[in-house]
Amino acid sequence: MYDIRPAAQDDLDAVLALILRLQADDAHHIGYLGETLGDVSAELAEFEPDWSACTVVATDDSGWVRGALTVELDTDTGRAYLHGPFVDVPVNHPAGSRIWDQTADALYARVAPLLDGVADRELLGHTGHRRLAAFAERHGFSAARPCGIHVLDGEGLRGLMLREASCPRTGPAREMRVLPTDAAVHEAVAVLHERCFPKTYLSGRKLVDGSRSHTVVVAMDGDRVLGYASGKAEPSEFYLDFVAVEPDVRGQGVGGALVTELVWKLAEKSGARPQAAAAILAGNRSSQRLFDRLGFRLHLELVAYRAQAA
Structure with a gap:
């Protein structure tokens, strides 16, 4: 022993x-x-x-x-x-x-x-x-439900880096921002995060307050937040942990633009990495389709175990 x-x-x-x-x-x-x-x-x-x-x-x-x-x-x-x-x-x-x-x-x-x-x-x-x-x-x-780790490397990652990252225009003044920005955007991102990921390890407040090493990019239409993507640069990869898009603009390319912009910003900030990785909860078909379209492939499956008071 x-x-x-x-x-x-x-x-x-x-x-x-x-x-x-x-x-x-x-x-x-x-x-x-x-x-x-x-x-x-x-x-x-x-x-x-x-x-x-x-x-x-x-x-x-x-x-x-x-x-x-x-x-x-x-x-x-x-x-x-x-x-x-x-x-x-x-x-x-x-x-x-x-x-x-x-x-x-x-x-x-x-x-x-x-x-x-x-x-x-x-x-x-x-x-x-x-x-x-x-x-x-x-x-x-x-x-809990398993979570797949999906990776993109080689020519696939290089192709993503060459994509046009701007959001498709479905309204006026479409743009990308990187946090920190103004308080109203922070609040909208935090609320969207809590709505889409209510039981995750990272609260909406911590996502936007800068206490973690995350980079957060936000898709805007005028003053409205359409979605966000967050991640960080690890020594061997870009890790993308959250992508969320408002329901009424899903399927319009906003998610793909967010992922592309995030990878660009991580590379700009920390330099190149040999691969990008994203975590997708089993059964999340919209995220699965998004990352499939971008060329990501399943690498391994994880599972969370949780104990709570009766």
Whole structure:
């Protein structure tokens, strides 16, 4: 049994190496934190108040980090997000499942003080990660609809970058803006976000207040917000996480223009990346059609598990 303890800041490099090592083997089914050291480091750097204060690790007899679990608290929604548990067990080890289960359960028990009073908890994993699914069931988490990660690279990404990004004209003064802009636009984007993504990890207020590293582009028709797209540049890709268009202008090319403009702005701000990736909830046919038309293809499927108070 591994020793479970709170993380120290000096453990960060070891945890990054652990996650990258597990991601390198498809049998571990960990594929959503990015493909490079920079990707994973950027994800962990967003945790508050700091990474080590909300992380516990598992170490072996030699002191090597063999497991980790990080808790991210969203004070706006009163929800806790679990990143992990990550456990380094050889895939074909005869006692691998038992070691993984015991370590994951011990990590979860150790973060209990961080979760005190937070009944709404969520964790995310690959749909093929059966050990994580069993962990979720043991601790009262229920599975939501899967979410597909769709990617565009190579000639497809270069073709997107060459597209005309301007919105098709169906009204006067059609334009694109990048937040921050005026307060009325911020409010309209936040309201549209909450309407289209009411239970997501990022509130409308946080989307528009600049507290995250997101770039948000907005399609305007005069003073009216038609839609928005948001994303960020990771070290190995452009990640597009939200696209929303008002119902009465859907099917008119606004969504495609927003995605194109967003990729352009991310490249302008952060430089080129080898691929773009977008998350699409299973059953969201309009988003699926949008990204299919732009040339994106399914890369992997993730599932969120959520536990809530009765």
